Amino acid sequence: MSFLSRAALVLCLLTSTPTLAEELRGRVVAIADGDTLTLLVDRRQVKVRLAEIDTPEARQPWGTRARQALGALAARQDARVVVMDVDRYGRTVGRVYVNGVDVNAELVRGGHAWVYRQYLRDRSLLPLEAEARAARCGLWSLPERDQVPPWAWRRQQRQN
Template identity: 65%
Template sequence: MLASLHVLPALAASELTGQVVGITDGDTLTLLTPDRRQTRVRLAEIDTPERRQPYGSRAREALADLAFQRRVRVVVEDTDRYGRSVGRVYAGARDVNAEMVRRGAAWVYDRYNHDSRLPALEAEARAARRGLWALPEAERMPPWEWRRRAKAEREVEPGPRRGAPG
């Protein structure tokens, strides 16, 4: 019974193909489809450091190395709240999402992960101190924690005082 439930999301998935024409950050790219539409794609099941976070620019470079200006296929799993297609990206036979984890450029996003291979790839990257895992431990904050902390800091910052010069 559980095996048949696992197949249902795959049946509901759609596919996009095209050329990667933009890299926003380590887990978001822009795809130009054959009908000349630009579609933003968020890589499913992984999360990379934010641009202002340690390793953020290198995660972006890793995704560019794997996908920029390449023809890719995206197995779309969902659409996120920002309107991006969320999916698994393939450049030829290479699973770009898994390769980002293997290179140490991404965390497995446990909250959304359904791929049993990804935690093992992350453990391998950690053990080999690849990518972000070579950073000092104090600089290795999962992006979801970094975003939560940044949001909390924004919420406690006082706004401009009434009557203050400004």
């Protein structure tokens, strides 16, 4: 792809994605994995990556359960997304709220997600992760060898 084609693609993505500090409201119509969902906003589908957390990948231990946990919290529900960023894949990155519940925090509290320290803004997520670990909730109940953070697991997969 030429530089001009790439520039046009980036411009297209930037003009079709929400602006920062924006809020989106819509219905959750799909759950891709434990930290990605699709929100229907005014007949437009918006892919949303949950900010500040990272859940196990589908082929990782607990990956399917993390996806199920997000589905139980958000599938077919009306949601509000506080937009924080747009990632390199053009996904909206934000905090998701369903019925006033912070879905991102609930996934951490239930042991379905790590706090993604590289992108952390809300330090109140850290004690939630520590409490889930101490109580051996969710993925923290797995043998220690299976408690591989998703970012480390993805790096291993690229190296293999």
